[in-house]
Amino acid sequence: MPKAQETVLEIDLKALKQNFEHLKSKLNKSTKFLAVVKAFGYGSDAVEIANYLQKLGADYFAVAYANEGVELRKAGITSPILVLHPIPANFKTIIEYCLEPNLYNAKVLKEFIASATQEKLNDYPVHIKFNTGLNRLGFGENDLNFIVSELKQTNAITVTSLFSHLAASEDLNEKEFTKNQIESFKAIAKTFINALGYKPMLHICNTSGILNYPEAHFDMVRSGIGMYGFGNSDKENKHLVPIASLKTIISQIHTIEKGESVGYNRAFVSDGSYKTATLPIGHADGIGRQYGNGKGFVIINETRAPIMGNVCMDMIMVNITNIDCKEGDEVIIFNSGLTAEHLAQSANTISYELITGISQRVKRIFLQ
Ligand SMILES: *Cc1c(COP(=O)(O)O)cnc(C)c1O
Numbered sequence: 001m002p003k004a005q006e007t008v009l010e011i012d013l014k015a016l017k018q019n020f021e022h023l024k025s026k027l028n029k030s031t032k033f034l035a036v037v038k039a040f041g042y043g044s045d046a047v048e049i050a051n052y053l054q055k056l057g058a059d060y061f062a063v064a065y066a067n068e069g070v071e072l073r074k075a076g077i078t079s080p081i082l083v084l085h086p087i088p089a090n091f092k093t094i095i096e097y098c099l100e101p102n103l104y105n106a107k108v109l110k111e112f113i114a115s116a117t118q119e120k121l122n123d124y125p126v127h128i129k130f131n132t133g134l135n136r137l138g139f140g141e142n143d144l145n146f147i148v149s150e151l152k153q154t155n156a157i158t159v160t161s162l163f164s165h166l167a168a169s170e171d172l173n174e175k176e177f178t179k180n181q182i183e184s185f186k187a188i189a190k191t192f193i194n195a196l197g198y199k200p201m202l203h204i205c206n207t208s209g210i211l212n213y214p215e216a217h218f219d220m221v222r223s224g225i226g227m228y229g230f231g232n233s234d235k236e237n238k239h240l241v242p243i244a245s246l247k248t249i250i251s252q253i254h255t256i257e258k259g260e261s262v263g264y265n266r267a268f269v270s271d272g273s274y275k276t277a278t279l280p281i282g283h284a285d286g287i288g289r290q291y292g293n294g295k296g297f298v299i300i301n302e303t304r305a306p307i308m309g310n311v312c313m314d315m316i317m318v319n320i321t322n323i324d325c326k327e328g329d330e331v332i333i334f335n336s337g338l339t340a341e342h343l344a345q346s347a348n349t350i351s352y353e354l355i356t357g358i359s360q361r362v363k364r365i366f367l368q
Helices: 013-024 038-043 046-058 065-075 088-098 106-118 141-152 172-196 207-212 342-345 351-356
Strands: 008-012 034-036 060-063 081-082 099-105 124-129 157-163 202-205 220-223 242-247 254-255 272-280 297-300 303-308 318-319 330-334 363-367
Touching: 008 013, 008 046, 013 034, 013 046, 034 046, 034 207, 038 046, 038 254, 038 351, 046 065, 060 065, 060 157, 065 088, 081 124, 088 099, 088 106, 106 141, 106 157, 141 172, 157 172, 172 207, 202 220, 207 220, 242 363, 272 303, 297 318, 330 342
Parallel strands: 008 363, 034 060, 034 220, 060 081, 081 099, 099 124, 124 157, 157 202
Antiparallel strands: 008 242, 242 330, 254 272, 272 318, 297 303, 297 330, 303 318
8 A cells, every 4th residue: 555645535346345255145146235325425435436336236325315326327327316414405406416305204295296296207216214213214003094095196206115224233232122113114015015005115224223133134135334445333344444544744844842832722731841743634624623632543653643733624732752753744634544433432433423523635545
């Protein structure tokens, strides 16, 4: 691997392939794989990831918002794309770019039928979501009759899938709750399919659902974090490889003496003699202020260098007092060895937040 010469996020497509194949190996041949590439492919690069996964044989893609789907279409992604959180103001765009909306309440269902009718569409693919315990998006069981009666009055749309989302699939202490969600979903699906008269695909599992609830894979699974290399447990992490490495360099080294301070608001005041390194990465790049003041750290020469003082917008300063290094040397923020999950834990957050927060200012490099 070439040494970093500036701040870069390296994306290892071989690792992506390995994770994809590992997750696929958990599924029956007939179970479809929906790749979740929302939020710039969890902070990596949605277009590059989707293109690669399309070649590897992912069946479906999902994004959170319509504009993310538009970017994929413009880049030539032809597979079906589910929009997990469509908003009525974007229905025209959704239809124009052949994106498939999740319809999750009466308002979006009615408004989407109206948009599809206005565009004189027939059998436009939509997905109906039921809330089984997350209490985020989704119809309730009591809405079944309403949905079916709306659907029977139109041929503008057709239900491609029925789905739900698990609230705690990674937490084995919540096994009973999760199993209840799965049972409610089954019951809802059964009633719905009987009333509708045809059988849409069913899906409920995210990554941890795939790994922990093989009995609930149904017709399709939706994986995000697992493809990017995190399995939400030490056991599962052994089989996955984080695809993104965040690297930077040392811009400047200072020696500071007792009583001097480092950074804004003099948050670090020296009690002795220290060597500090200034790095070209800050909170505008996704290293939030919560990593400052000794919580977060970077790796220089295989040694941990804690962040000193407050994180600045464009820079951080780290303690290199006991590290043999010089200006221009490579610095690892996270990689497949010292993972984003480790760094995230140092500031009491999770890998999802750290990786999706790496801003677009950071250059992406792809390793084939
Ligand atoms: C983000 C998301 C997923 C992917 O979850 P992971 O834990 O990253 O695998 C699946 N389904 C829905 C509805 C989501 O919002």
